Amino acid sequence: MTSRVRVGIAGTGACMPSRVMTNHDFEKLVDTSDEWIQQRTGIKERRFVSENECTSDLCVVAAQRALEAAGMQASELDLVVTGTLTPDYLLPGVSCLVQDRIGAKNAGAFDCSAACTGFLTALSIGEAFVGSGRAKAVMVLGAESLSRFLDLNDRTSCIIFGDGAGAVVLRPWEECRTGEVLRTTLGADGSGYEFIHMKGGGAKTPPTAASVARGDHFIRMRGREVFRFAVTKMADLIVQMAEGHSYEEIGLIVPHQVNARIIESAMDRVGWPLDKVFINIDKYGNTSAATVPVALDEARRAGRLEPGKLVISVAFGAGLTWGGTLIRW
Numbered sequence: 001m002t003s004r005v006r007v008g009i010a011g012t013g014a015c016m017p018s019r020v021m022t023n024h025d026f027e028k029l030v031d032t033s034d035e036w037i038q039q040r041t042g043i044k045e046r047r048f049v050s051e052n053e054c055t056s057d058l059c060v061v062a063a064q065r066a067l068e069a070a071g072m073q074a075s076e077l078d079l080v081v082t083g084t085l086t087p088d089y090l091l092p093g094v095s096c097l098v099q100d101r102i103g104a105k106n107a108g109a110f111d112c113s114a115a116c117t118g119f120l121t122a123l124s125i126g127e128a129f130v131g132s133g134r135a136k137a138v139m140v141l142g143a144e145s146l147s148r149f150l151d152l153n154d155r156t157s158c159i160i161f162g163d164g165a166g167a168v169v170l171r172p173w174e175e176c177r178t179g180e181v182l183r184t185t186l187g188a189d190g191s192g193y194e195f196i197h198m199k200g201g202g203a204k205t206p207p208t209a210a211s212v213a214r215g216d217h218f219i220r221m222r223g224r225e226v227f228r229f230a231v232t233k234m235a236d237l238i239v240q241m242a243e244g245h246s247y248e249e250i251g252l253i254v255p256h257q258v259n260a261r262i263i264e265s266a267m268d269r270v271g272w273p274l275d276k277v278f279i280n281i282d283k284y285g286n287t288s289a290a291t292v293p294v295a296l297d298e299a300r301r302a303g304r305l306e307p308g309k310l311v312i313s314v315a316f317g318a319g320l321t322w323g324g325t326l327i328r329w
């Protein structure tokens with residue numbers, strides 16, 4: 001058996017759309033209030049793509065920024081993998097559009113569908129490729145244009161989500177000496193597939209005038225049930241990722257920005273204070289697969305990823321799916 005290659009995060013990047021949707025904007029659309037949204041979710045505003053913008057546009061900029069941070073050329077990439085539930089098209093994957101537009105002419109490209117766990121799933125795939133020696137450089141993206149699938153008449157779901165994209169470049173740790181991916185985990189419980197669900201648009205309910213009129217293509221969510229699952233799962237994943245390490249070794253926790261109350265309750269369960277948790281949901285809402293890479297990039301640029309310290313990232317979402325990673329920065 002050949003020895004495993006240590007895998008590092010050589011660079012990060014992100015791209016958020018410029019169109020800001022505040023809670024007050026939602027007060028004009030549904031029966032809600034800025035106070036309710038802030039108290040129940042911690043969200044003040046989120047970003048929505050503009051009419052001529054889509055997931056691939058955000059990905060291209062995020063990927064270029066990650067390459068720049070890594071000091072690499074797109075032609076060096078062997079693979080582009082994107083976690084997304086809102087690709088530009090059902091066919092082909094958004095990764096192919098990105099591969100072409102950034103000039104990654106030597107790279108394979110595919111998407112992975114694991115909803116809010118999409119980025120950590122893609123990271124796990126990229127880590128396996130670099131770790132096994134199959135690839136020398138992988139672009140891993142998490143990106144969404146969720147606003148295209150929100151029912152702006154449904155106050156129980158539309159206020160929580162936003163759009164954005166984040167990216168990391170993986171390469172052998174020996175070549176970048178930063179962000180070593182020490183551990184990854186993935187899990188699923190498909191019996192909960194209806195908790196967060198888009199009924200229409202797939203092969204079971206292809207789009208028809210009737211399905212669109214019924215709003216089958218919108219994201220529907222059983223918020224309270226997801227909330228309960230999310231608190232327990234986030235706490236369990238953090239404990240699992242930290243196993244064998246002391247609290248002092250942990251520099252930062254970068255969780256899926258699902259809902260500030262869920263993050264607070266999970267940290268309470270773990271028994272750790274919130275000051276080691278990176279939170280930016282107030283600015284961007286829940287951007288599904290994009291929350292973790294966007295937060296990682298912001299944390300890096302804010303100087304919150306201390307060399308030598310451990311970083312834990314965890315996420316969960318529709319499927320139900322979940323994932324976690326432990327990184328030594």
Ligand code: UT7
Nearest residue numbers: 031032033036040116155156159223224226227258259317
């Ligand atoms: O990324 C993974 C995917 N999503 C999630 O993980 C979401 C997880 N769930 C949540 O974040 C929360 O459940 C929500 C933010 C979606 C809802 O918060 P909640 O505290 O669980 O509210 P609730 O569903 O228990 O509803 C409480 C009340 C209800 O009214 P009644 O029945 O008590 O009269 C709702 O109709 O709040 C009402 N409500 C609202 N009121 C004002 C629900 N949405 C809104 C709203 N504005 N936007």
